[in-house]
Amino acid sequence: MTTENVLGGEAVVTTVDEAEGFFRRLLNKNETIQKTVNWGRQWSFFQYPFVTACCGMEYMATAGPRYDYARFGAELPRFSPRQADLLMVVGTIVHKQAPILRTVYEQMAEPKWVVSFGVCASSGGFYRNYATVQGIDTIIPVDVYIPGCPPRPEAVLDALMMLQNKIKGERRPLLPIVPA
Amino acid sequence: MSKVALDRLLEKYPGEVISSHADHGDETAVLKPAKLAEIALFLRDDPVTSFEMLSDLTGVDLLGLKEPRFEVVIHLYSLTKRHRIRLKVPCLDDENPVVPSVIHVWKASNWMEREAWDLYGIKFDGHPDLRRVLLYPEFEGHPLRKDYPMEKRQPIVPPWPGRQHL
Numbered sequence: 088m089t090t091e092n093v094l095g096g097e098a099v100v101t102t103v104d105e106a107e108g109f110f111r112r113l114l115n116k117n118e119t120i121q122k123t124v125n126w127g128r129q130w131s132f133f134q135y136p137f138v139t140a141c142c143g144m145e146y147m148a149t150a151g152p153r154y155d156y157a158r159f160g161a162e163l164p165r166f167s168p169r170q171a172d173l174l175m176v177v178g179t180i181v182h183k184q185a186p187i188l189r190t191v192y193e194q195m196a197e198p199k200w201v202v203s204f205g206v207c208a209s210s211g212g213f214y215r216n217y218a219t220v221q222g223i224d225t226i227i228p229v230d231v232y233i234p235g236c237p238p239r240p241e242a243v244l245d246a247l248m249m250l251q252n253k254i255k256g257e258r259r260p261l262l263p264i265v266p267a
Numbered sequence: 268m269s270k271v272a273l274d275r276l277l278e279k280y281p282g283e284v285i286s287s288h289a290d291h292g293d294e295t296a297v298l299k300p301a302k303l304a305e306i307a308l309f310l311r312d313d314p315v316t317s318f319e320m321l322s323d324l325t326g327v328d329l330l331g332l333k334e335p336r337f338e339v340v341i342h343l344y345s346l347t348k349r350h351r352i353r354l355k356v357p358c359l360d361d362e363n364p365v366v367p368s369v370i371h372v373w374k375a376s377n378w379m380e381r382e383a384w385d386l387y388g389i390k391f392d393g394h395p396d397l398r399r400v401l402l403y404p405e406f407e408g409h410p411l412r413k414d415y416p417m418e419k420r421q422p423i424v425p426p427w428p429g430r431q432h433l
Binding site for chain 2: 182183185186189216217218220221224225226227228
């Protein structure tokens, strides 16, 4: 923080770096604040469902009243990646579609997590051919993989809880580190 | 089962049919490619055959099984007569397989011929816009050919740092 002459008067000037550093120090020093932020993140997923195949049925079943992932705070699917922090890749991804998935991932704001839903997204599944991406982790980073063809809703809920546990122990800055 | 359509075709173009069979109503004619467009027009417009509908058009790769290697199979259906016929057209040149397009007879063959070009590399002489329909333009080769390497991948997105395409 520096004092400068601005328009004839004295003013305190804060750079973006200093502002970020302030928040990061606050989080790093204070375990309680970090835990509180993590608690907020883990119970308020805003997912972006990238649904391409039959796994979408199980996704809908999980969203429905019987299994109801709203109990875990994942109440509202957002249909714009800019409003989402959890990317759910539900179904087979082919090479032709890979650029779209990469763009959607890059459009999401930090912090963001990715769930690979079903064997096709996780490894290509039985589509071991020229057309299919052999696991989406070759094009975007993945936090949790759900096996199954398609996975049962219980498996989806288990994955959601695993992701919550992962976020609970995370120590990431409140603001993302943006390269200048 | 009667084989009205096949008999009519044999009666009209005996020199163009290489072989034919009709087991249990499954009427099939193997045709020489040269006059395919003319025969197709005849099969559609003749009152006895009147095949108004093109059910399907696909390619086949018979590498190591048969000579010549590539074949185009056309399935026709008559909505008024309610009978079917299957036409098989071998492509004479293995290196550069070409058959006449039937797009001026049945418009439905447009995307089907593009698909056969995309996946088998069979060219259709007379098609106005023969480019890939399913795969991306950057793709090289024709993946349903039997000599296309099974493990060959052609990703268009570079791998995420630390990962590799399998």
